[in-house]
Amino acid sequence: MPETVATGEADVGGISSPKGGVRRRPLATRGWRLKDQPAAWLLIAPVLVLFGISVVYPLIDTIRLSFFDIRGLAPAKYVGIGNYLTLFADPGFRGTLVTTLTFTLGTTAISVSLGWVLAMLCAFTPRTTLPFRVMIFTTFGISEAVSGYMWINILRPDSAGLLNTVIGVFAPGFSHAWLGDPNTALWALIFVASWSGVGLPLMLCLAAVQSIPRSVLEAAYMDGARPAAIMRHIMMPLSMPGVRVAIFINLLGALRAFDIIYVMTGGGPVRATETVGYFMYRESMTQFKLGYGAAATVVLLVAVLVISIPAIIQRTAGAR
Amino acid sequence: MTRNRSLLPPIRRRTVLAGAALALLTSVAPTALAQDISGELVIMQWQGGTDLEMWHEVEAAFIEMHPGVTVREFVPAGGQGDARGGMRTAIMGGEVVDIIINTWPAFRVELMTAGILRPIEEQWETFGWSEQLGDSWKELGSIDGVPYGVTYTYGDRSGIWYKTEHMEKAGIAEPPKTWDEFLASFEKLKAAGYGTPVAIPAKYWAHAEWFESLLLRTAGVDFAAQLARHEVPWTDPKVKEALMKFAEMLEAGCCGDVSVMLANDLDQSYAQIFRADEANYLLIGMWTNSTLKNDYGLTEGEDYSLFQFPALGMGFDDTSSVDTKELNATTNGANPAAADAFLDFIIGPEASDIMARYGYASPSSAMDQSLLGPAQQIATEAVANSKVQFVLGDLLPGDLVDEYRVQLQRFLQDPSEANIDTVLAAIEAKAAVSY
Numbered sequence: 094m095p096e097t098v099a100t101g102e103a104d105v106g107g108i109s110s111p112k113g114g115v116r117r118r119p120l121a122t123r124g125w126r127l128k129d130q131p132a133a134w135l136l137i138a139p140v141l142v143l144f145g146i147s148v149v150y151p152l153i154d155t156i157r158l159s160f161f162d163i164r165g166l167a168p169a170k171y172v173g174i175g176n177y178l179t180l181f182a183d184p185g186f187r188g189t190l191v192t193t194l195t196f197t198l199g200t201t202a203i204s205v206s207l208g209w210v211l212a213m214l215c216a217f218t219p220r221t222t223l224p225f226r227v228m229i230f231t232t233f234g235i236s237e238a239v240s241g242y243m244w245i246n247i248l249r250p251d252s253a254g255l256l257n258t259v260i261g262v263f264a265p266g267f268s269h270a271w272l273g274d275p276n277t278a279l280w281a282l283i284f285v286a287s288w289s290g291v292g293l294p295l296m297l298c299l300a301a302v303q304s305i306p307r308s309v310l311e312a313a314y315m316d317g318a319r320p321a322a323i324m325r326h327i328m329m330p331l332s333m334p335g336v337r338v339a340i341f342i343n344l345l346g347a348l349r350a351f352d353i354i355y356v357m358t359g360g361g362p363v364r365a366t367e368t369v370g371y372f373m374y375r376e377s378m379t380q381f382k383l384g385y386g387a388a389a390t391v392v393l394l395v396a397v398l399v400i401s402i403p404a405i406i407q408r409t410a411g412a413r
Numbered sequence: 414m415t416r417n418r419s420l421l422p423p424i425r426r427r428t429v430l431a432g433a434a435l436a437l438l439t440s441v442a443p444t445a446l447a448q449d450i451s452g453e454l455v456i457m458q459w460q461g462g463t464d465l466e467m468w469h470e471v472e473a474a475f476i477e478m479h480p481g482v483t484v485r486e487f488v489p490a491g492g493q494g495d496a497r498g499g500m501r502t503a504i505m506g507g508e509v510v511d512i513i514i515n516t517w518p519a520f521r522v523e524l525m526t527a528g529i530l531r532p533i534e535e536q537w538e539t540f541g542w543s544e545q546l547g548d549s550w551k552e553l554g555s556i557d558g559v560p561y562g563v564t565y566t567y568g569d570r571s572g573i574w575y576k577t578e579h580m581e582k583a584g585i586a587e588p589p590k591t592w593d594e595f596l597a598s599f600e601k602l603k604a605a606g607y608g609t610p611v612a613i614p615a616k617y618w619a620h621a622e623w624f625e626s627l628l629l630r631t632a633g634v635d636f637a638a639q640l641a642r643h644e645v646p647w648t649d650p651k652v653k654e655a656l657m658k659f660a661e662m663l664e665a666g667c668c669g670d671v672s673v674m675l676a677n678d679l680d681q682s683y684a685q686i687f688r689a690d691e692a693n694y695l696l697i698g699m700w701t702n703s704t705l706k707n708d709y710g711l712t713e714g715e716d717y718s719l720f721q722f723p724a725l726g727m728g729f730d731d732t733s734s735v736d737t738k739e740l741n742a743t744t745n746g747a748n749p750a751a752a753d754a755f756l757d758f759i760i761g762p763e764a765s766d767i768m769a770r771y772g773y774a775s776p777s778s779a780m781d782q783s784l785l786g787p788a789q790q791i792a793t794e795a796v797a798n799s800k801v802q803f804v805l806g807d808l809l810p811g812d813l814v815d816e817y818r819v820q821l822q823r824f825l826q827d828p829s830e831a832n833i834d835t836v837l838a839a840i841e842a843k844a845a846v847s848y
Contacts, residue, residue, distance in 0.1 A: 164811075165523045165811070166501060166504065166505065166524065166526070166527035167527065249681070250672065250673045250676050251673075251681075251689065251691060252689075253689070269672070270673045271676070272676045273670075273671075273673055273674065273675035274672040274675075274676075275675075359616060359617055361616060361617075361675065361819075362615075362616070362672075362675035362676070362822060363675070363819055363822045363823055363826070364819055375815065376812075378498035378499075378502075379495055379811065379815070380812050380815060381497070381498055381501050381811065382811070
């Protein structure tokens with residue numbers, strides 16, 4: 094029996110020749126067939142075209158726009174890296190970088206740590222805590238604009254504000270304009286964004302905990318470990334993959350935050366809550382300086398890439 | 414192929430005939446065209462609330478007059494009260510409209526410079542618009558003497574709204590006429606249980622209204638116009654003087670906690686005064702009349718009214734800040750005849766009367782003045798007797814107006830003389846690179 098050569102083609106269509114070696118013949122005996130690689134490209138072509146139109150083209154065009162000075166409907170003027178130089182010399186933009194960093198780290202830290210702790214607690218009695226988890230996850234499904242309007246009413250400075258009313262029960266006469274005070278406006282936004290985002294870390298961390306083999310937990314019980322010890326030495330370390338994904342998703346979401354800021358504070362008071370995302374909108378849409386706004390977009394894109402590329406590499410490595 | 418070729422000549426003949434017919438039609442006087450207009454009229458429309466209700470009524474009346482015309486509205490994406498971003502996006506995206514509703518003189522210039530606006534000098538003569546609109550209104554919608562806009566409504570921006578019940582409770586028989594009377598009324602209102610005599614919604618832009626009226630009253634319309642064009646610096650002592658007057662008002666205890674001002678937008682200030690009875694005065698535009706009548710269900714002249722900005726006695730008390738809305742016709746609109754007819758209609762008696770019923774004043778002499786309510790009549794009379802200046806914020810370049818509003822927020826946080834200097838220096842620094 095002649096030895097067949099294990100090639101890709103032989104796998105799919107090669108048959109043994111009486112003269113030895115391989116006589117290659119397509120599987121289909123009629124019509125024509127594509128080789129594997131062209132066929133693969135053909136199959137992914139629709140996705141590539143869509144990706145090109147919806148992602149690659151806007152991305153390239155945004156980068157192109159960032160090299161132009163465009164003001165309103167006036168003709169565009171090429172300025173090279175002028176917009177970037179202006180951007181980093183602009184104290185307003187530098188302020189938005191600090192605000193963005195505070196907002197991003199604040200919301201990620203609060204929502205992920207809260208979600209993680211809740212997941213640990215829920216993991217002990219998953220069935221009875223189901224309605225509770227559904228309620229928390231629902232906040233993740235509410236549009237940020239809607240939750241923003243709801244929180245404006247909760248945080249409003251007059252007697253109709255729910256938060257002031259509740260605090261007023263314990264401290265009569267208490268009143269504070271949470272969104273009007275530059276010292277509290279950003280933290281109010283961080284709190285609201287964290288409230289809105291805690292559902293996802295909860296679900297991700299719980300899923301990670303629930304994937305811990307039952308035998309590990311049973312062995313711990315058999316060895317006499319108490320619930321606190323099981324949580325600390327087994328559940329917490331083994332839920333880390335879920336925490337990492339939650340951190341990654343929250344960081345990206347918070348970096349690009351816009352809706353909740355637009356609705357609740359409009360970047361104010363005195364730009365205290367203006368993030369890069371809102372700055373980008375203000376420059377591009379209200380002042381219609383499209384080139385300058387595009388430069389801010391590219392800076393934000395770089396920040397997103399800096400965070401996401403290591404995470405993607407790590408996830409891909411894990412998949413191998 | 415052969416069949417196609419044989420079909421071509423008849424099509425061409427028809428095209429030539431249609432072209433000839435069109436040429437014949439366009440040679441007819443515009444008045445004749447206005448009578449036989451038809452087709453779709455596209456209007457770039459960005460208003461909301463009762464403004465929109467009023468506008469729909471105006472459109473319906475136009476269609477009734479010209480049954481052959483259908484009106485389609487193109488509504489650009491909006492954003493916190495400034496529709497220009499959405500309008501620019503739509504125009505750059507190739508949206509073709511016949512008419513643009515505009516309230517920003519600087520935007521008119523931008524549109525004209527980009528070749529989007531059609532001059533309407535010829536139509537002004539043919540339709541005889543000078544009979545309805547005085548020269549000053551024509552000038553207001555012109556660029557370098559060429560008219561591009563037909564102003565169809567205007568509003569007093571130096572009128573202070575109040576709830577009559579509050580004044581009665583505070584024992585204020587008549588609205589304050591002078592600055593001193595105005596400042597003195599704060600104590601009376603506070604004694605009557607109102608904690609915040611003046612509501613200043615400073616979240617976005619409305620806090621600038623006080624500065625703009627004060628600037629007119631301390632330095633006059635000519636100076637304000639020069640400042641808008643940056644022919645004088647923001648660090649000029651006259652600008653500082655206006656802010657010092659503003660500081661005087663804040664120090665007199667007008668407005669309560671600055672954080673509350675910075676947290677509140679206009680809707681919250683309306684509610685503060687006209688629903689919660691927590692504040693008393695509000696300096697804001699004439700659309701308030703429509704809001705209070707239609708949204709709050711209050712009766713003009715009975716439940717609420719307005720008084721003109723108090724006299725400062727500095728030689729410029731005959732000045733008022735105003736805003737307007739105008740219609741601009743486009744160069745690429747598909748139905749210029751219908752657009753011209755609509756421009757003519759908007760300053761006619763039917764449209765003016767609809768606006769008056771909604772609480773808006775038209776500059777057209779065709780408007781029946783008796784339809785205006787008591788508050789609107791006070792404002793109309795005040796504007797008629799004033800030297801007017803367009804709202805300063807709408808005349809400034811985009812990035813400057815943003816800085817201007819933020820710096821005025823900083824002023825509210827600290828109205829000291831030292832901070833006034835800092836604030837004005839910051840605006841001037843931005844102005845230096847904005848023109």
